[in-house]
Amino acid sequence: MSKLHIVHIYPNEMNTYGDRGNLLTLQRRAEWHGLEPVIHYYHAGDVFPKDVDIVLGGGGQDSAQSDIQDDILRIGDRLHALVNKGVPMLMVCGTYQLFGKRFITHDGQEIQGIGIFDVETIGGSKRLIGNIAIETADFGTLYGFENHSGRTVLGATQTPLGAVIRGNGNNGDDQTEGARTHNAIGTYMHGPVLPNNPALADGLLSLALQRQSLDSKRKFPDDDLVEQVRRSALARKY
DSSP states (O other), X not given: OEEEEEEEESTTTSOTTOTHHHHHHHHHHHHHTTEEEEEEEEOTTSOOOSOOSEEEEOXXXXXXXXXXXXXXXXXXXXXXXXXXXTOOEEEETHHHHHTSSEEEOTTSOEEEOOOSSOEEEEEEEEEEEEEEEEEETTTEEEEEEEEEEEEEEEOTTOBOSEEEEESOTTTSSSOEEOEEETTXXXXXXXXXXXXXXXXXXXXXXXXXXXXXXXXOOOOOOOOHHHHHHHHHHHHOOO
């Protein structure tokens, strides 16, 4: 079987909302598609893995973002290079903010980001919490749960991940959610997002396969139960 190298960055600090479920989903779906997933856990101070097909990051508290700020700035050039090569990435909530230019917390602390996304985030006094649905160009309708105080504003040329159908999205005002630069995706959608949205999970896998020309038996799993959950999510109140 072809090996698929998945790098999970800061799994201890940035896993407040169970976003490790995204890793488990990619791992299992990769196996179902006939691939051999190899998981690399990257911690602050480590040497960044040489073999990288997909990068994942989760959400965390403001204090956790502050704790890893120096390290993510240290590996920022490496992450930029991977993005420019088309490596698919999924950054959720806190790591989404760190992939932006900067995050100013509610108490005025400025946390520098690495600028992969042309976004800036400012902490608000009220949290944006609730079920969210968005429409995307490449992955269809996505469902999740948002819980963030940061208001993220996209730069003039930054492409969002999708348009808000229900919920708040980046800031509660402009109907955008998340950001996409090349194959790097940022989002506020927890849930975790990939078990709820297998098309997004398979989309990340497909991007990795296309980039590396990897072989895959492409066995498509039975997602009937997932689709039942998604139909329920469609009718769920905000």
